[in-house]
Amino acid sequence: MKNRTKYLIAGTLVLLAGGGSVLWRSWHVEKLPPGFASGNGRIEATEVDVATKQPGRVEAVLVKEGDMVETGQVLAQIDAAVLRAQLHEAEAGKRRAEEERNVTIAIAKERETEHALAKKDLDRSVQLAKEKVIEQKQLDADGTKEQTAKAVWEAAKAQVASAEAAIELAAAKIEEVKADIADTILKSPCGGRVEYKLVEPGEVIPAGGKVVTLLDITDVYMTFFLPTVQAGKVAIGADARIVLDALPGLPIPAKVSFVSPTAQFTPKEVETRTEREKLMFRVKVKVDPQLLKHYAERVKTGLPGKGYVQIEATAVWPEALKTREQRGLPLPSPADLQ
Numbered sequence: 001m002k003n004r005t006k007y008l009i010a011g012t013l014v015l016l017a018g019g020g021s022v023l024w025r026s027w028h029v030e031k032l033p034p035g036f037a038s039g040n041g042r043i044e045a046t047e048v049d050v051a052t053k054q055p056g057r058v059e060a061v062l063v064k065e066g067d068m069v070e071t072g073q074v075l076a077q078i079d080a081a082v083l084r085a086q087l088h089e090a091e092a093g094k095r096r097a098e099e100e101r102n103v104t105i106a107i108a109k110e111r112e113t114e115h116a117l118a119k120k121d122l123d124r125s126v127q128l129a130k131e132k133v134i135e136q137k138q139l140d141a142d143g144t145k146e147q148t149a150k151a152v153w154e155a156a157k158a159q160v161a162s163a164e165a166a167i168e169l170a171a172a173k174i175e176e177v178k179a180d181i182a183d184t185i186l187k188s189p190c191g192g193r194v195e196y197k198l199v200e201p202g203e204v205i206p207a208g209g210k211v212v213t214l215l216d217i218t219d220v221y222m223t224f225f226l227p228t229v230q231a232g233k234v235a236i237g238a239d240a241r242i243v244l245d246a247l248p249g250l251p252i253p254a255k256v257s258f259v260s261p262t263a264q265f266t267p268k269e270v271e272t273r274t275e276r277e278k279l280m281f282r283v284k285v286k287v288d289p290q291l292l293k294h295y296a297e298r299v300k301t302g303l304p305g306k307g308y309v310q311i312e313a314t315a316v317w318p319e320a321l322k323t324r325e326q327r328g329l330p331l332p333s334p335a336d337l338q
Helices: 002-030 083-132 136-183 289-294
Strands: 038-052 054-061 074-078 183-188 192-197 208-229 239-244 247-262 281-288 305-312
Touching: 002 281, 054 208, 074 208, 083 136, 208 247, 208 305, 239 281, 247 305, 281 289, 281 305
Parallel strands: none
Antiparallel strands: 038 208, 038 305, 054 074, 074 183, 192 208, 208 281, 239 247, 239 305, 247 281
16 A cells, blocks of 8 residues: 555655646746737648639649648649630631722722822813913813812721721730630649648639639748737847747747738727736748748648747847757758658
């Protein structure tokens, strides 16, 4: 019995010692020195929905969930058979417009020649009328002929301009259809990881239909909330740290990128000082994109943790929140974070 009691006491002491160590480490971080503030949050990243501009049948999806993709990489293909037919039609329309333009140019040149002859006849008649060789009636007839020829020539030139406009319209239609065909090839707008694959080959989707959702792993951040007194002291660009529950010994360097201009969790109108002190403002701290590139394969969203922000520029980070660089230690390899 005595031995059993002795072992129980010893076991209890070991548990207390272990628990005390954990509590001390927790207190060491939680009990922040003046000049710092903290809040609970989760790791988030910008999600990018890649959608089709054109309705149609999905011909192929070239990625799967979890794949890493680069900017400009082809993700999926929408069937473009109908659009290619429209392109052939538009190209035929342009050729027809060009032929019509050539005909109108030839007619316009003919009308120009006719007007030039009528102008010469009129000039000759004017001279002969001065010499009293022809009557006024002949002069008037030649003048009318010249005016008619000029009007016909002007109309022919207008037809040439109309034909040129038709060619430009056909060319614009060709470019439009080509752009639509290019839009059937869905490319990644950024580097990241495929979070969701939303369609399968053979499905028919409308314009704006989502095909895949990407996670932009170069834009990773945490949002948390601070009370009025602390939020008012947070500067954009201020130094920050993120400590994840899964990696408590690895403070992640970050910078404040956003402080909400409006409060959360409170009435719109606050009358008393006590109520004003309850105002909470959303703060966003963003991880350095260059650091994220080193751990691209290991970035995960939704991980809970805590965000810390420096609200006084002269405040010195406590030892538990100093980065590995500040401690003179190398960055851990991606494999070490598994």
